[in-house]
Amino acid sequence: MTAITLNSINKRFGPVHVLKDISLEFNKGEFVVLVGPSGCGKSTLLRMIAGLEPVSAGDMIFGDTRVNDLEPRDRDIAMVFQSYALYPHMDVERNLGFSLELRKRAAAEKKERTSHAAGILGLDKLLDRFPRALSGGQRQRVAMGRAIVRDPQIFLFDEPLSNLDAALRIEMRIEIAKLHRRLGTTMVYVTHDQVEAMTLADRIVVMNAGQVEQVGTPLDLYSNPANLFVAGFLGSPKMNFVAYDDPALNLPSALTNPSAQTYGIRPEHIKVTAPDKNAHLVGTIDVVERLGSDTIFYINHGADKPFVVRVPGIDRTAIGEKIGCQFQPEDLHLFDQDGQAISEHKNG
C-alpha cells in the first residue's frame, strides 16, 4: 500500500524554482532516505510533506487523502528536527507528552505512552530533567521519543544526526534502524551523509538541483547508478571517472564502447598490478592513506584528479612508485556524452 504519493510536486520561492516536477511513491512501512548535496531541495521536500512549506504545484497524497491544504497538525506525522527543537521550558516528560497534552488525552494514557517511549529510548531516568541539562545524544533521544509518543502514520527525520559526534552518530543510526524495525512505520529521512543513506534505507531517492536523479535500493544504486551524478555521489571514496581518450587508459577493445565518453570504476574494484602492458591504467602513487583495514592510493595518471584505489589490508607500496591497475569488465561503468549510464554494456 502506498503511504505517500507525490504527484508532479513543484516548489518556487519567488523566482527560484527549487523543486521541479517531483513524482514519487513511498510504500507503507518503508524507510525512504532522501539524499543529495546541500541545496538540492531534499529538506524542502520533507518540509512540504510535513506541511511546513506550501506546495506550489502538484498533489501530495497520504494514503487516499490529498493533504496539500492540511495543516501540519492534521497530517498525523511526527518530525525529528536537525536542531532537536525541544521545548526548553518543559522537562523531558512534558516534552514527550506535549502532543498528547494538546490533544487533551487522559493523564493515565499520557503517562503510559510517555513511559513506553522513554523505555524504548532509555530516557526513564531523565524524565524530570530540562533540555539544557541533557547531552546532545540525550536531546536527540528526547526528540525521537516525542515522535514515538505520537504513534503517527509517518515519521519524518530532517538530518537528525548531523549535530552529533561520529561515535554517537553511529550509535543513534543503529537506534533508528532498530526503531524502524520495531515500529514498522513509514519513515522519510533526509541526510547528506551517504553512509546513513546506505545503511538505513529500504530505498534511496538521490536528488540534485531540485530533481530526482534516481530511486532504488541502496545496493541497486551502488551497482547500477543511472548517471554520473549518482555514480559519483554514492560510495566512499568516490567512483573514479576517466575520459575515454585519457592517454593513461589502456583498455582491451572488449571493454570499450564507441558511445562511452566516460569510464567509471569504484576504488574498491581495482586490482593493483605491475605497471606493464597488461595494466588497464598506469600511474605514480602520490598519496597513501593506510587505515589498517584498507589502504587507499591516490595515483597520478596525468589527469586533474587522482585515480583512487582501495585495497584491503595494509599495503606497503610506497609513495612515488609506479603501479598498474586492472578492472573486471563487470565492474566498469560506462557513461555517454550526457552523463547517462550505458546499460547495454552491463548486460552484455
Add this chain to the structure above:
Amino acid sequence: MQKTAFPLGATLRYLAIALYVLFALFPIYWLIKIAVTPDRLIYTEGTQIWPSTFTLDNFVSVLFLTDFLVYFKNSMIVSLGTAFFTTLVATAAGYAFSRFHFRGKAIIIALMLITQMFPLLMIIAPIYKIMAGLRLLDSLTGLIIVYTAFNVPFATFLMQGFFDGIPKDLEEAAMIDGCTRFTALRKVIFPLTLPGLAATLGFIFTAAWSELLFALMLINSDDKMTFPVGLKTFVSKFAVDWGQMMAAGTLALIPSCLFFILIQRFLVKGLTAGAVKG
C-alpha cells in the same frame, strides 16, 4: 580558587567595575543626600559628603504639603498604560517582522526607522495640533497615545530581536505536535519571550516615567501633571526648593526600582538554553 592563578587581572577588572558603579551611582547618592539635608544647611554644607544633621522633613512636606501624590498617580497611570500598550503592539509587530514575509515589509520597517530620526522638538507643534483636534489635550489618555506611538518602533525592533533569537524549529515542532500557530505562540514562544517582554516593559516604563517634553506641552492643569512636570513646581520665581525637589526625586525613583526588581529574574535568565543543539 582563582586567587592563586592570577589575581591581578581580576582585581583590575573589579576595580574598573567598582569605579564605574561609583560614577553611575554618585548622582543618586547626592540626590538622597540633599533630600535628607535640612534646608538651612544646604548651602553651608553643600559640598560635604554627609550633612551634620539628618532630617526627613523634606519627605514629609513633599508627601503631605504638595501635589506630589497626584503627580505620582498620574505618572503611574501614564507609564503603566504606555508600557502595556506599547509592549502589546510591539510584540505583535515584532513577531510578524520576525516570522512572516509579506509585501511591503521592508517599507514598513524603513518608515518605522524614519520616525526615530526626527528630533522631538521638530514635531511637537504638529502633534499639539493633532491632539487638539482630537480633543485630547490636557488628558492622560492623550499622553498615553503619544508615548505609545513614539515608543512602538523601538520596542518593535527590540521584540523582533528577541523573537529572532527563538529558533523557528520550536514553533514548527509545536505545530506538528498539534498546535495552531496561535497556540504555538502562546504555549511555546510566549514563555520563552518573557525576558524580552520584561526588558521591553521595563524600558518603556522608564522612558514614559521620565518623559518631560510632551507632558509639558500637552498637559496644563495641575491635577493632570505627571511627575517630571510636577517637579518644576518646586522651582519658584525667586528660589528653588532643593530639599523638597530632591526628596520628590528620591521618591520618584522607587517605582522604577520596584519595577526592575520585579522583572529582573526574567531579564537575567537565558530561557532558550538547551532548546536546540548544544
